[in-house]
Amino acid sequence: xxxxxxxxxxxxxxxxxxxxxxxxxxxxxxxxxxxxxxxxxxxxxxxxxxxxxxxxxxxxxxxxxxxxxxxxxxxxxxxxxxxxxxxxxxxxxxxxxxxxxxxxxxxxxxxxxxxxxxxxxxxxxxxxxxxxxxxxxxxxxxxxxxxxxxxxxxxxxxxxxxxxxxxxxxxxxxxxxxxxxxxxxxxxxxxxxxxxxxxxxxxxxxxxxxxxxxxxxxxxxxxxxxxxxxxxxxxxxxxxxxxxxxxxxxxxxxxxxxxxxxxxxxxxxxxxxxxxxxxxxxxxxxxxxxxxxxxxxxxxxxxxxxxxxxxxxxxxxxxxxxxxxxxxxxxxxxxxxxxxxxxxxxxxxxxxxxxxxxxxxxxxxxxxxxxxxxxxxxxxxxxxxxxxxxxxxxxxxxxxxxxxxxxxxxxxxxxxxxxxxxxxxxxxxxxxxxxxxxxxxxxxxxxxxxxxxxxxxxxxxxxxxxxxxxxxxxxxxxxxxxxxxxxxxxxxxxxxxxxxxxxxxxxxxxxxxxxxxxxxxxxxxxxxxxxxxxxxxxxxxxxxxxxxxxxx
Amino acid sequence: xxxxxxxxxxxxxxxxxxxxxxxxxxxxxxxxxxxxxxxxxxxxxxxxxxxxxxxxxxxxxxxxxxxxxxxxxxxxxxxxxxxxxxxxxxxxxxxxxxxxxxxxxxxxxxxxxxxxxxxxxxxxxxxxxxxxxxxxxxxxxxxxxxxxxxxxxxxxxxxxxxxxxxxxxxxxxxxxxxxxxxxxxxxxxxxxxxxxxxxxxxxxxxxxxxxxxxxxxxxxxxxxxxxxxxxxxxxxxxxxxxxxxxxxxxxxxxxxxxxxxxxxxxxxxxxxxxxxxxxxxxxxxxxxxxxxxxxxx
Numbered sequence: 087x088x089x090x091x092x093x094x095x096x097x098x099x100x101x102x103x104x105x106x107x108x109x110x111x112x113x114x115x116x117x118x119x120x121x122x123x124x125x126x127x128x129x130x131x132x133x134x135x136x137x138x139x140x141x142x143x144x145x146x147x148x149x150x151x152x153x154x155x156x157x158x159x160x161x162x163x164x165x166x167x168x169x170x171x172x173x174x175x176x177x178x179x180x181x182x183x184x185x186x187x188x189x190x191x192x193x194x195x196x197x198x199x200x201x202x203x204x205x206x207x208x209x210x211x212x213x214x215x216x217x218x219x220x221x222x223x224x225x226x227x228x229x230x231x232x233x234x235x236x237x238x239x240x241x242x243x244x245x246x247x248x249x250x251x252x253x254x255x256x257x258x259x260x261x262x263x264x265x266x267x268x269x270x271x272x273x274x275x276x277x278x279x280x281x282x283x284x285x286x287x288x289x290x291x292x293x294x295x296x297x298x299x300x301x302x303x304x305x306x307x308x309x310x311x312x313x314x315x316x317x318x319x320x321x322x323x324x325x326x327x328x329x330x331x332x333x334x335x336x337x338x339x340x341x342x343x344x345x346x347x348x349x350x351x352x353x354x355x356x357x358x359x360x361x362x363x364x365x366x367x368x369x370x371x372x373x374x375x376x377x378x379x380x381x382x383x384x385x386x387x388x389x390x391x392x393x394x395x396x397x398x399x400x401x402x403x404x405x406x407x408x409x410x411x412x413x414x415x416x417x418x419x420x421x422x423x424x425x426x427x428x429x430x431x432x433x434x435x436x437x438x439x440x441x442x443x444x445x446x447x448x449x450x451x452x453x454x455x456x457x458x459x460x461x462x463x464x465x466x467x468x469x470x471x472x473x474x475x476x477x478x479x480x481x482x483x484x485x486x487x488x489x490x491x492x493x494x495x496x497x498x499x500x501x502x503x504x505x506x507x508x509x510x511x512x513x514x515x516x517x518x519x520x521x522x523x524x525x526x527x528x529x530x531x532x533x534x535x536x537x538x539x540x541x542x543x544x545x546x547x548x549x550x551x552x553x554x555x556x557x558x559x560x561x562x563x564x565x566x567x568x569x570x571x572x573x574x575x576x577x578x579x580x581x582x583x584x585x586x587x588x589x590x591x592x593x594x595x596x597x598x599x600x601x602x603x604x605x606x607x608x609x610x611x612x613x614x615x616x617x618x619x620x621x622x623x624x625x626x627x628x629x630x631x632x633x634x635x636x637x638x
Numbered sequence: 639x640x641x642x643x644x645x646x647x648x649x650x651x652x653x654x655x656x657x658x659x660x661x662x663x664x665x666x667x668x669x670x671x672x673x674x675x676x677x678x679x680x681x682x683x684x685x686x687x688x689x690x691x692x693x694x695x696x697x698x699x700x701x702x703x704x705x706x707x708x709x710x711x712x713x714x715x716x717x718x719x720x721x722x723x724x725x726x727x728x729x730x731x732x733x734x735x736x737x738x739x740x741x742x743x744x745x746x747x748x749x750x751x752x753x754x755x756x757x758x759x760x761x762x763x764x765x766x767x768x769x770x771x772x773x774x775x776x777x778x779x780x781x782x783x784x785x786x787x788x789x790x791x792x793x794x795x796x797x798x799x800x801x802x803x804x805x806x807x808x809x810x811x812x813x814x815x816x817x818x819x820x821x822x823x824x825x826x827x828x829x830x831x832x833x834x835x836x837x838x839x840x841x842x843x844x845x846x847x848x849x850x851x852x853x854x855x856x857x858x859x860x861x862x863x864x865x866x867x868x869x870x871x872x873x874x875x876x877x878x879x880x881x882x883x884x885x886x887x888x889x890x891x892x893x894x895x896x897x898x899x900x901x902x903x904x905x906x907x908x909x910x911x912x913x914x915x916x917x918x919x920x921x922x923x924x925x926x927x928x929x930x931x932x933x934x935x
Binding site: 380 | 686689690691692693710711712717719721723725726727728730731734737738739741742743744763764765767768778781
């Protein structure tokens, strides 16, 4: 025996004293929430800063600023999409209009994903059980996790605030620290509310995905209510029925109204308290809304890996389709009246800078279709991350140890993905036409169908680059696709204002897309984007064939 | 062709870590072979290479003469695999999972499938999410057995099964052997391997250190002898081949390596009332192999 003689430690000796055993869960979730909170805080801060700086560069004269205000100040289409634009003559007013709705929604998505991941997700994986065997209770652990999430949101606010205060100090920007801090607070409040929403839905649902879907529905309803309130159809009071409306009513920089914080704080506190209470009422691992544990056999799609993919993805895809169709329909409905507000050459110039030349409904739809392009690209990103999840979850093994080749598995999934993207895009065009036609708008069916198909290439590029990541570094798949998507979106938002280096612009998958129907689709650019996607997918597929399957 | 599995210099490295080191292994058709080793010895790596889920750094493996890497689909038509961890689709029921996996494989003995569902006491209408770990394991066991493959590759297949179900599993493997199916069973439940396997391979740190029948391997370890004496207990410590002598009152236990003759001669002069000798169990063999420098991992 070569083993070293070991001396058993005295039984009573403490291994390593944990000084605050009652805060382990809080610190664990704080650490995980802080990581993404910090990244998003920087992104939020930089978006605000870039918006401020570019405004001062582009709109240098009062005349230009007045023209901008004339274009958007009373534009109900953009007001419905991005919120009202009361003070476009000032850098602060412009920034609030340009960036705050996007950041509010991104913050809400961050909040609901983070809290469902760290609450229901941990429970799903069984790790929650381990934590609960420590010195805590179900309610205690949930409260602690919420405190940890709060710390993550705190960091999100801190970084947003630091960057925007620094940017506000710039001589041309000239926004004082107070208003900058308040602006950062306003954009982060949705994140806080949706952390609490996610905490509640994590108690209701039995799986992380379900919990996130419930929270997403809440977000969708909030956005829709706010949209109607801001669409200028005489229902502005609805703004108080929507949590996103409350955030809008904070009116940072333009006309601060801190009283609107009251419903925000109240909702957050109530949701968090109810979540903690419910955590004590239910069994660990179960949801308040019971999932059916038995079911009849539905074998129609279960004929092979591709059928299985359709079955597993259909609920999510249908939810996306409903969202895309609803958005497209709404854009179609408001296009004509919004288009009527665009007149005069200076206004047209401003719209052209956003990539939507022309006047009238098609110009408005040109901007709206960019939002639809982002939604369709999200669908593409979801397809490849779902494929990766099959692998990392060990479920792909069951297919590939049977007579299914890697090539047929991957190509089947990609075929499904491409069909889903095509249908999403065509649907966007058709529903936008339905909305527009009902208002007797002059934009034709084939134009809008073309504008729909025009949404496919960026999504194909995202999908293809996702396959490349999946093949070469599978564990980075979701970071790569969502990172690229977020980056592309930011570049377009910033680039839409004007002066940005064309090398930077070129990295955005949306930059190369013509803003149809305002401009005709550029089929050559679309071909190049599609080509990039296809080539990346081929290289990724080859790399996938050559590599080991890898778990998480 | 009489071999079911053959590997030649099969090697897998992850960076500097050698997970499997030049494995040469041959499993004949109809054989039931156990594959033993502690966690991290390379058992699962071997199986994933054979299944084509991982790519070898060097060497090759074949199943029924078909290359595991180049002809995976043909290989998979003839085998079924049971992993130790049942990661299934939570939203499908057990029955739907079996239907899916059966259709993907191609042909299923449906009568046998229903019999297995019965035997393993599985409720196929339940969703996988609602199954316990043991019940999920039953689903993939049934999925593998119901296609009656020529080769069953099992990687710690009885994880989470209760003793009754483990008995049912052993029964099924016995049947498989009776029908001439080949079984490759990686396990660290030694009693399971001892009960089921014709031959056993033992893996340590990525290298195959022993392979043979249990009878062949027994000579590697000592025989346990326990003798009870009526009168004075003789000193056996100097007897050639004898070690680990323990005296407890009139009972002496010791281990004998090699020939037992010197011990018998030494005992002949003493007053022995009872003599028990026992062959080493697989567990003792395993521990003996790992005891040497098994700690210095």
